[in-house]
Amino acid sequence: MKIQTIILFIFIIYCYFVNADNLVALEVDTTSVSVRTFQYNGADGSSIFPGKNIVKIAGAQPFRVSAYEESYIVSAIKGWDYYVVLVNGQDTLLYGIDLQTGEIFINGYSPNKQMLYIYGLTYDLKSNQLIAVSSMEYEAGDPYFDVVLVDPNTGEISQNLTLHNSYPNNTWYSGLYTSSQSQSQLYILFQSMDEKTNNTISGFTTINTIDGTFVNNVWINSENNFIYSFVFDETSGMIFATMSQYNGKNLDFISINPTNGDYTVISSDQVCAGSGPVIIDGVFLSPGKEPKPSHTISLVDTNSGKIIKEYLDIFIDISYLNSY
Secondary structure, eight states: OHHHHHHHHHHHHHHHHHTOOEEEEEEEOSSEEEEEEEEOOOTTSOOOOSOEEEEEEETEEOEEOTTSSOEEOEEEEETTEEEEEEEETTEEEEEEEETTTOOEEEEEEOSSTTSOOOEEEEEETTTTEEEEEEOTTSOTTOOEEEEEEEOTTTOOEEEEEEEEEEOOTTEEEEEEEEEETTTTEEEEEEEEEOTTTOOEEEEEEEEETTTOOEEEEEEOSOSSOEEEEEEEETTTTEEEEEEEOTTSOSOEEEEEOTTTOOEEEEEOSSOOOOSSOEEETTEEEESSSSSSOBSEEEEEETTTOOEEEEEEOTTOOEEEEEEO
């Protein structure tokens, strides 16, 4: 009976993540952010556009990474509830949105509006909790962070799970992270500069999303890399990413072994490096080919790296896909 229960539980997790066919994305313009949902019918299905505009948040924008076009996003989905951190004016705030009704049930929360109070936000299905990382208690530039629970109704930090964890020295948070439901792990991408070569190098910190324990820091085994997309695939157990040299040259679509940082180049042809991709049934869905809002969703085969098809709507500009 116990074995049957475990098998059923694993099957539920697999169906929850891999077979998800609902998508949510941010539609960004110069004065607002809209939350838009889509129905994905598989690689052989019809276009996901135009989707449904759920709610518009005036004055909001994603974070911007200076000197680059890409932005990064802190978001998670728990059932029908979508959580996203946005900049509004001078403030950095968490919003909670019901994807069925469009109700904003957390209308801009932060204990310190001048800083990013949580990142790496994710929902863990096994423990039914929102978990995140916070560096709020440390000085800017320190490599330390706490792993915290986030109240799903208010956005407040409800509990500290582990304190004073650390990235490697002389590294910084890249703005990218991904998580695994089956492994109950959160992977936060960090970057550093090789002082001898001036090359950018990357790695990731792994955290257990049930109890918040620090697992390890893993370097990606490349001496010159810059990561644009970063997403875990439940089917293969690998992290898929787009990687280039720091100057943007030699863009590759790769898979990364999350246990040791070894990577495999899948394709170097027509690589899609859109902001906030997802993987569903072996298909990498990328909002365009560059890390900025796009009118296009590119469907990429994770085995070959080839573009299967593209969906286009010239009236809709989206980034940061999430599946639910």
